[in-house]
Amino acid sequence: MGYKNKKNLASFAVHGTLIMISFICILPILWMCLISIKPTSESISGFQSILIENPTLSNFNKLFSMIPVAANFFNSVFTTVMGTVTSLFFCSLAGFAFAKYKFPGRNFLFYFVIATMLVPPEVGAVPLFVIMKKLNLINSLWSLVIPRIATAVGIFYMHQYISDVPDELIEAAKIDGCRDFGIFRRIILPVIKPALASWASVTLIARWNDFFWPLLFLRKQVKYTLMVTISLLPVSEGLSTPWPVILSGTTLVIIPIIVLYLILQTFQKAGMMAGAVKG
Amino acid sequence: MLKTLNKYKAPYLFILPFFLLFLVFQLIPAIWTFYISLTNWKGIGTPKFCGFGNYKKLLIDNMFWDALGNTVEYWITGLLFILVLSVLIASLLNSDLLKGKAFFRTVTFLPNICAAIAMGLIFRMLFDENVGLFNELLVFLGLEKVPWLTSTKYSRIPVIMLNVWRNTPWFTMIVFSGLLNIPRDYYEAATVDGANKWKQFFYITLPSLSNILFFCSITLTVDSWKIFNESYILPGPGTSNTSLFQYMYESGFNIFNMGYASAIGVILIVILAVISMVQMTVKKRQGEL
Numbered sequence: 148m149g150y151k152n153k154k155n156l157a158s159f160a161v162h163g164t165l166i167m168i169s170f171i172c173i174l175p176i177l178w179m180c181l182i183s184i185k186p187t188s189e190s191i192s193g194f195q196s197i198l199i200e201n202p203t204l205s206n207f208n209k210l211f212s213m214i215p216v217a218a219n220f221f222n223s224v225f226t227t228v229m230g231t232v233t234s235l236f237f238c239s240l241a242g243f244a245f246a247k248y249k250f251p252g253r254n255f256l257f258y259f260v261i262a263t264m265l266v267p268p269e270v271g272a273v274p275l276f277v278i279m280k281k282l283n284l285i286n287s288l289w290s291l292v293i294p295r296i297a298t299a300v301g302i303f304y305m306h307q308y309i310s311d312v313p314d315e316l317i318e319a320a321k322i323d324g325c326r327d328f329g330i331f332r333r334i335i336l337p338v339i340k341p342a343l344a345s346w347a348s349v350t351l352i353a354r355w356n357d358f359f360w361p362l363l364f365l366r367k368q369v370k371y372t373l374m375v376t377i378s379l380l381p382v383s384e385g386l387s388t389p390w391p392v393i394l395s396g397t398t399l400v401i402i403p404i405i406v407l408y409l410i411l412q413t414f415q416k417a418g419m420m421a422g423a424v425k426g
Numbered sequence: 427m428l429k430t431l432n433k434y435k436a437p438y439l440f441i442l443p444f445f446l447l448f449l450v451f452q453l454i455p456a457i458w459t460f461y462i463s464l465t466n467w468k469g470i471g472t473p474k475f476c477g478f479g480n481y482k483k484l485l486i487d488n489m490f491w492d493a494l495g496n497t498v499e500y501w502i503t504g505l506l507f508i509l510v511l512s513v514l515i516a517s518l519l520n521s522d523l524l525k526g527k528a529f530f531r532t533v534t535f536l537p538n539i540c541a542a543i544a545m546g547l548i549f550r551m552l553f554d555e556n557v558g559l560f561n562e563l564l565v566f567l568g569l570e571k572v573p574w575l576t577s578t579k580y581s582r583i584p585v586i587m588l589n590v591w592r593n594t595p596w597f598t599m600i601v602f603s604g605l606l607n608i609p610r611d612y613y614e615a616a617t618v619d620g621a622n623k624w625k626q627f628f629y630i631t632l633p634s635l636s637n638i639l640f641f642c643s644i645t646l647t648v649d650s651w652k653i654f655n656e657s658y659i660l661p662g663p664g665t666s667n668t669s670l671f672q673y674m675y676e677s678g679f680n681i682f683n684m685g686y687a688s689a690i691g692v693i694l695i696v697i698l699a700v701i702s703m704v705q706m707t708v709k710k711r712q713g714e715l
Binding site for chain 1: 430434436437438440441443444445447448450451452454455456458459462515518519521523524525530532533534536537538539540541542543544545547548549550551552554556557558559561562565566591595648651652654655658659671674675678679684687688691692694695698699702
């Protein structure tokens with residue numbers, strides 16, 4: 148076998164395997180979208196489920212009559228947006244302090260922050276519930292925002308990025324009379340935009356998909372996030388499972404975040420490009 | 427002391443939120459969990475101290491041992507499949523021969539964006555004994571239908587598949603960034619020396635990735651012991667696929683046996699601490715060799 152042939156074969160194998168993997172990655176999502184627009188009269192079993200003759204939105208109508216979609220959607224959007232904005236602010240602020248200030252105990256405190264990652268907060272779920280009750284935060288969306296406005300992973304990520312910001316920028320700002328928080332707001336935040344964009348997309352996805360904490364802290368249906376409300380769908384109609392309605396619910400949860408991710412991804416690239424040109 | 431504090435007011439103030447939140451929402455709950463685990467607290471009324479009674483009960487609780495066994499199974503299978511697949515997919519994505527890199531990177535990352543709860547519902551239908559695609563495929567291949575979610579024998583498979591499907595992309599991305607950092611001249615030198623692609627993979631790629639793979643295995647381990655969503659949304663009969671963390675949640679918030687649930691929480695903390703210590707020691711040894 149000649150070199151050219153061997154290369155062609157390798158290229159074929161690489162593309163073939165990746166196409167197969169991509170197929171496995173999108174098949175469940177695609178299949179979900181197809182079932183969600185299927186009328187109840189058409190078969191949902193097996194391979195026939197892929198054929199759609201009369202696409203309809205009736206499953207979504209049924210879903211809207213079963214659960215308070217508008218309220219739950221708002222709750223999800225609120226916790227996701229508030230969670231992300233506060234996390235971006237507090238994580239970059241702490242990351243800035245660790246990266247650019249020399250203060251007694253800095254290294255110890257930084258390792259301490261990293262070490263906290265090894266104790267997952269979930270193991271303290273029982274007392275955490277009691278604390279939230281004492282703080283009057285049960286059934287409040289803030290219970291999902293406040294505990295995680297400054298996370299160890301976020302601080303670590305921001306620290307790595309801010310360490311690369313040249314000290315000269317900060318020195319120059321100091322000479323111009325900028326104080327601590329001013330430096331953060333006027334110098335650091337604009338420079339680390341690409342890091343903020345990528346951390347934003349990670350946090351947005353995590354918050355939107357969050358399930359355990361909302362399940363624990365939200366105890367009324369109007370206060371549920373979408374994720375909690377759709378998890379209850381399979382039991383809400385008795386014996387026969389209304390699969391198309393359930394899958395219209397999952398479509399409602401999955402598609403917005405995929406779209407948002409694709410939008411943010413282009414921003415992320417644009418941000419990094421801008422940084423490269425300036426730098 | 428006060429003078430130092432005043433001089434470094436700004437940085438201390440900037441990192442204060444994290445430490446406050448850690449104290450209130452992580453450290454105090456962790457210690458409090460240990461205290462509650464020594465009582466028979468039912469969620470209301472005053473807790474009565476009962477020593478290690480809850481732990482003794484755990485030792486003879488079959489459901490607890492089931493949950494522990496299932497979690498170990500999720501941990502080991504997840505570690506194995508996710509690490510191997512992420513190295514494979516990342517290497518493919520990094521191949522010089524590949525056209526349309528951006529497209530494949532985006533598509534193969536999509537599973538990680540989808541919520542485990544939503545995907546769990548979809549998997550529930552895919553694995554349905556009568557209408558599911560998986561059984562249809564088995565019949566098409568001339569095999570018997572399998573009661574995926576209704577038999578104690580198979581009910582963990584959908585959970586493992588969901589876990590691997592959703593989490594591989596994240597680790598693929600981490601391994602991929604590791605591959606980008608390997609200097610290209612290593613490979614060029616190896617090619618000149620006549621090493622083939624397989625040899626290059628085992629002698630250059632894998633050793634260069636060892637730190638990243640170590641990092642991945644730690645995060646994967648901590649995540650695996652916390653598995654909840656996947657098994658919650660894909661329930662099998664009885665405790666056939668209940669995870670340890672899920673058993674803790676159910677003991678505490680369905681049966682309101684807070685003392686018992688807290689004992690499970692403490693065991694989880696201990697297990698995670700031991701695993702990370704073992705991993706750190708192994709890492710140190712490797713470093714010295």
